[in-house]
Amino acid sequence: MKWLFLVVALLLAGCVSAGPAGESLDAIARDYVKLQLAIGEKEEGYIDAYYGPPEWQAEAKTKAATLPDLAARAGVLTIRLRSLADARLEPMELRRRDFLIAQLKAASTRLRMIQGEKLAFADEAEGLFGVRPELKPLSAYDPILARIERLVPGAGRLADRAEAFAERFSIPRGRLEPVMRAAIAECRRRTLDHIAMPADERFTLEFVTGKSWGGYNWYKGNATSLIQVNTDLPVRIGRAVDLGCHEGYPGHHVYNALLEQKLAKGRGWVEFTLYPLYSPQSFIAEGSANYGIELAFPGHQQLAFETSNLYPIAGLPTAGAAEYLELGRAVQALAGARFTIAADYLDRRIDRAKAVELTRKYQLVSAARAEKAVAFIDQYRSYVINYGLGLDYVRTYVESFGEAPERRWQAMESLLSGPTLPSDLVVP
Numbered sequence: 001m002k003w004l005f006l007v008v009a010l011l012l013a014g015c016v017s018a019g020p021a022g023e024s025l026d027a028i029a030r031d032y033v034k035l036q037l038a039i040g041e042k043e044e045g046y047i048d049a050y051y052g053p054p055e056w057q058a059e060a061k062t063k064a065a066t067l068p069d070l071a072a073r074a075g076v077l078t079i080r081l082r083s084l085a086d087a088r089l090e091p092m093e094l095r096r097r098d099f100l101i102a103q104l105k106a107a108s109t110r111l112r113m114i115q116g117e118k119l120a121f122a123d124e125a126e127g128l129f130g131v132r133p134e135l136k137p138l139s140a141y142d143p144i145l146a147r148i149e150r151l152v153p154g155a156g157r158l159a160d161r162a163e164a165f166a167e168r169f170s171i172p173r174g175r176l177e178p179v180m181r182a183a184i185a186e187c188r189r190r191t192l193d194h195i196a197m198p199a200d201e202r203f204t205l206e207f208v209t210g211k212s213w214g215g216y217n218w219y220k221g222n223a224t225s226l227i228q229v230n231t232d233l234p235v236r237i238g239r240a241v242d243l244g245c246h247e248g249y250p251g252h253h254v255y256n257a258l259l260e261q262k263l264a265k266g267r268g269w270v271e272f273t274l275y276p277l278y279s280p281q282s283f284i285a286e287g288s289a290n291y292g293i294e295l296a297f298p299g300h301q302q303l304a305f306e307t308s309n310l311y312p313i314a315g316l317p318t319a320g321a322a323e324y325l326e327l328g329r330a331v332q333a334l335a336g337a338r339f340t341i342a343a344d345y346l347d348r349r350i351d352r353a354k355a356v357e358l359t360r361k362y363q364l365v366s367a368a369r370a371e372k373a374v375a376f377i378d379q380y381r382s383y384v385i386n387y388g389l390g391l392d393y394v395r396t397y398v399e400s401f402g403e404a405p406e407r408r409w410q411a412m413e414s415l416l417s418g419p420t421l422p423s424d425l426v427v428p
């Protein structure tokens with residue numbers, strides 16, 4: 001609670017303002033954006049996207065602020081938000097207020113980390129993303145490994161067998177771009193059948209190297225994204241649809257474009273011109289992007305599309321395609337093991353070599369891919385919960401609306417278009 005004492009001291013000294021009487025959410029939101037931009041000057045990569053007033057960003061670059069000052073500003077903004085009477089706010093404004101409070105809790109947590117405070121993995125994840133992960137012992141995933149053994153029988157360690165089988169489905173480097181473009185085009189077509197997007201929405205596709213991640217969406221504003229695919233390691237055919245949905249449609253590109261259209265422009269909510277990476281917003285973004293794969297390609301539709309369209313473009317034989325997709329989906333059940341490994345590694349119960357070894361065993365990947373996975377943990381830490389746990393939350397929420405595809409797409413669009421928090425996805 002040190003920040004609270006600092007807030008009080010700064011308020012008494014007149015260094016920060018508690019806000020005018022009868023202030024609006026709009027005024028607080030402007031101060032929120034300026035605070036987040038200032039934090040972004042303290043940590044590279046903290047701001048994932050910004051397309052608000054350029055003069056605010058310029059101000060953040062030139063106006064010096066200490067980390068304790070920024071923490072105090074976050075505390076003041078939280079007090080100002082909590083002081084707004086419920087009776088003054090409409091239902092959507094109540095959601096807006098709750099969203100800002102949650103984002104500020106994440107900002108305060110990140111500031112503690114930037115200043116050197118060490119948080120336990122679960123505490124960090126809850127502070128940044130609004131969800132406390134359940135960390136099961138790795139032995140809980142051994143029955144899943146036993147089931148996967150039957151998919152890739154043979155001698156030697158399971159990870160090596162699974163990797164050797166999957167390697168047969170690597171896209172030749174010279175054919176990667178046409179495969180990716182075909183996959184994204186189909187993801188886009190299926191999404192636009194259900195979700196109306198801005199008429200001028202578009203993306204640029206790039207291939208990069210030297211990254212800890214496999215794909216990334218850099219949202220630029222005005223319904224425009226840069227989608228990057230990392231080619232440090234061979235890209236397998238199943239990743240084409242995964243990345244097309246996750247980074248594009250109905251994933252990150254759609255999510256950001258709808259927030260811009262419906263909230264930033266439609267309602268003038270300036271906080272949605274900015275996306276801080278370490279926040280509950282990422283739990284929604286990653287979870288919805290992963291569920292978007294299942295939503296766009298339910299049942300056997302992914303296999304049918306891949307074998308009839310992508311395999312010929314890649315020049316790959318379709319023999320074993322069904323088994324390869326089944327293996328990939330079975331491995332998804334091991335997602336929680338990644339959290340446990342990350343927690344043990346970041347909380348220093350195991351060293352890096354052990355984290356790589358356990359990643360090989362419980363994610364069924366090669367040494368090179370395990371190194372990449374641990375490098376991601378080094379860089380993004382508890383962010384890893386957003387993929388598997390976020391997927392679970394979004395799937396449960398969307399599918400609670402029934403089995404009809406259109407109902408699920410409507411639920412997905414509503415989720416992507418509002419100030420949605422992880423707590424909003426909890427189904428009674």
